[in-house]
Amino acid sequence: MIPSTFSYVQAHSVEEAIRLLRESDGEGKLLAGGHSLVPLLKFRLTTPGTLIDIGEIPELRGVRKEGNRIVIGAMTTYRQVLSDPLVAQHLPLLAQAIGQIGDIQIRNRGTIGGNIAHADPAADLPGVALALDAMLEIQGEDGAELVEADGFFLGPLVTALPETSLLTSVSFLIPPEGARSTYLKYAHPASGYAVVGVCAIAALDPDGVVSTIRVAVNGAGDVAYRARSVEDKLLGHAPTAERIRQAASLAADDGEMGSDQFASEEYRRHLCCVYAQRALEAILL
Numbered sequence: 001m002i003p004s005t006f007s008y009v010q011a012h013s014v015e016e017a018i019r020l021l022r023e024s025d026g027e028g029k030l031l032a033g034g035h036s037l038v039p040l041l042k043f044r045l046t047t048p049g050t051l052i053d054i055g056e057i058p059e060l061r062g063v064r065k066e067g068n069r070i071v072i073g074a075m076t077t078y079r080q081v082l083s084d085p086l087v088a089q090h091l092p093l094l095a096q097a098i099g100q101i102g103d104i105q106i107r108n109r110g111t112i113g114g115n116i117a118h119a120d121p122a123a124d125l126p127g128v129a130l131a132l133d134a135m136l137e138i139q140g141e142d143g144a145e146l147v148e149a150d151g152f153f154l155g156p157l158v159t160a161l162p163e164t165s166l167l168t169s170v171s172f173l174i175p176p177e178g179a180r181s182t183y184l185k186y187a188h189p190a191s192g193y194a195v196v197g198v199c200a201i202a203a204l205d206p207d208g209v210v211s212t213i214r215v216a217v218n219g220a221g222d223v224a225y226r227a228r229s230v231e232d233k234l235l236g237h238a239p240t241a242e243r244i245r246q247a248a249s250l251a252a253d254d255g256e257m258g259s260d261q262f263a264s265e266e267y268r269r270h271l272c273c274v275y276a277q278r279a280l281e282a283i284l285l
Contacts, residue, residue: 003041010053014139014168017054021164022141024050030166031055032075032114035106060113060168063087069135069171074113078102081112090174093132093181093201097124100185102192116152117167119159119223121258122193126153127218128183130226131199133173140165153223176212179203180283184275185219188262194219195263196271198227198251200279202234210234210284215276217255220268225255230276239284248277 011017021028027049031037040046054060060075063084070090072081078098081087087095101107101115101124115125116136128134129149136147140162152160161167175181185197196219203212213231218224233247252272259265 004044004047006041006048007050008053009050010056012056014057014059014166017052017057017166018139018141018164020050020052021166024048024052026163028052030117032117033077033110034114035102035110036114036118036120054166065090066171068174070174071169071171072112073169074117074167075111076113078107078110078112082107091132091172093175093183093199094128094172096181097128097183097199100124100183100187100192112170113167116149116170117159117161119153119155119157120193121153121156121222121224122188122195122219124183124185124194124197124218126224127194127197127199127216129170129172130216130224131181131201131214132175133214135171136167137169137171138162138165139168144168150226156222175201176203179212182279182282184279184282186271186275196220196268196275198272198275198279200276200283202239202280202283204239204284208238210237210239215251215279217251217272217276220252220272221256221258223255227251227254227272227276229253230280234280234284239280241281241285244280244284245277248280249273251276 029048031051031053061073063072063086115123134149181201183199185194199216201214205211213234215227215230217227229250230247252269257265257268
């Protein structure tokens with residue numbers, strides 16, 4: 001439970017953080033809230049030579065509206081997101097999911113960027129990022145680029161984030177007016193992590209037909225995924241109880257189920273379908 005020896009340095013700007021990452025020759029790790037990194041350090045699952053603290057970079061914090069998106073700085077804490085009026089008005093799904101993360105102490109310290117960049121498949125926000133069509137702003141030595149959440153999560157704790165770059169902000173698409181959303185999860189009783197979690201957003205046109213539908217699953221396997229088979233079954237149709245049941249039965253088809261001490265592959269498949277049906281019924285019926 002004792003980390004290996006490392007150097008500690010505090011970055012005061014994004015540019016300085018990038019420079020420090022480059023100078024660390026692949027041995028540097030960014031420290032945000034620390035709730036994911038510190039346990040890895042204690043168990044020596046990661047042994048960085050340099051720990052780069054980005055907690056005092058002001059431009060990495062805050063919430064703002066840009067067009068049809070809400071942009072949140074990567075170092076904005078869960079508590080700050082939960083208390084922001086723009087999030088409450090436009091992104092109730094994000095607020096609902098963050099409210100289920102850890103406890104008060106974790107929400108006071110943990111950051112939205114740290115959660116997403118850590119890419120724990122059992123975490124809540126990767127699924128939310130997919131459901132809300134998130135765009136991730138990544139800044140590196142060659143400037144900034146936007147990466148879709150759909151292509152960001154590559155595996156457990158593995159992302160498309162380059163070694164000498166950092167995630168600076170996450171922007172979430174504002175759902176259409178009248179859309180309803182929910183996040184439901186079967187949580188591990190001790191950790192609160194999702195054994196299976198389902199995010200769903202839907203809107204109906206004036207004729208009662210599904211005009212917008214996005215469903216994402218986290219916790220079930222190595223990466224969160226969009227349940228596109230579910231979406232295709234509902235889009236353009238009236239959401240009857242039977243059609244919802246049929247759509248929900250496809251919730252596990254677009255991802256690979258994991259098997260571990262918390263749930264077997266078969267049980268996770270079952271949970272995907274059950275929680276997808278509950279989520280869809282909650283927002284469509």
